[in-house]
Amino acid sequence: xxxxxxxxxxxxxxxxxxxxxxxxxxxxxxxxxxxxxxxxxxxxxxxxxxxxxxxxxxxxxxxxxxxxxxxxxxxxxxxx
Numbered sequence: 001x002x003x004x005x006x007x008x009x010x011x012x013x014x015x016x017x018x019x020x021x022x023x024x025x026x027x028x029x030x031x032x033x034x035x036x037x038x039x040x041x042x043x044x045x046x047x048x049x050x051x052x053x054x055x056x057x058x059x060x061x062x063x064x065x066x067x068x069x070x071x072x073x074x075x076x077x078x079x080x
Contacts, residue, residue: 016056024056026063031072034064042076 015033016024028034037045037060044064047057067073 015050015060016052024059026056026059028063028066028070029072031067034060034067034073038064038073040077042074 015037016026018024037050039045044061047054050057050060052060064073068075
């Protein structure tokens with residue numbers, strides 16, 4: 001029986017992309033990726049949970065808010 005391994009980390013997909021000049025950006029139209037950054041009730045996960053730095057977290061939250069405004073993401077779960 002193999003010994004259990006501790007602190008296994010799964011590889012996270014990058015949400016913040018870089019353009020040719022190196023500027024970070026988040027695509028607000030990528031709904032599947034943005035939905036994974038939110039709780040089932042519609043709250044945005046914290047930086048600690050997502051593993052993003054402050055600049056990336058601001059871009060993620062702005063992209064989620066844009067997607068909500070455009071009607072691509074719900075503001076709440078609708079099951080409250």
